[in-house]
Amino acid sequence: MNHSRWKLGREKQLVEGHAESPEAQADRAEIRLAMAFAKAVYDRRKELGLSQAQLAERAGLTQAKVSRVEGADAVPTLPLLRRLTRALDASLSIALDDDHEEVTFIAHPAA
Secondary structure, eight states: OOHHHHHHHHHHHHHTTOOOOHHHHHHHHHHHHHHHHHHHHHHHHHHHTOOHHHHHHHHTOOHHHHHHHHTTOSOOOHHHHHHHHHHTTEEEEEEEOSSOEEEEEEEOOOO
16 A cells, blocks of 8 residues: 555544544654654765765764664664764754654755
8 A cells, every 4th residue: 555545544534533542643753753864864875975885884884774774774872863964964953743753964064
């Protein structure tokens, strides 16, 4: 089932009176945040023209770890965020709201 069909089905359930549990809502928010971070890392890496292996070398990580981050399979710690931010030559901006998560790498100005 593609994303748009899933979303329509969820909206239909909500209209019909089906309420999502608080646990499911929290899980969904965590997944959205992990996916937003994964996409931000991927987009910035591609913007720089780096492979996963090159980013891993710059960040002092393994290529497998970068792959897990980009696949939203790894929960980033603060030290990992710092390493990736430095390796991607950017600042990291994370905006969290009740139903919206935004993760953005902001490129450092050229020296």
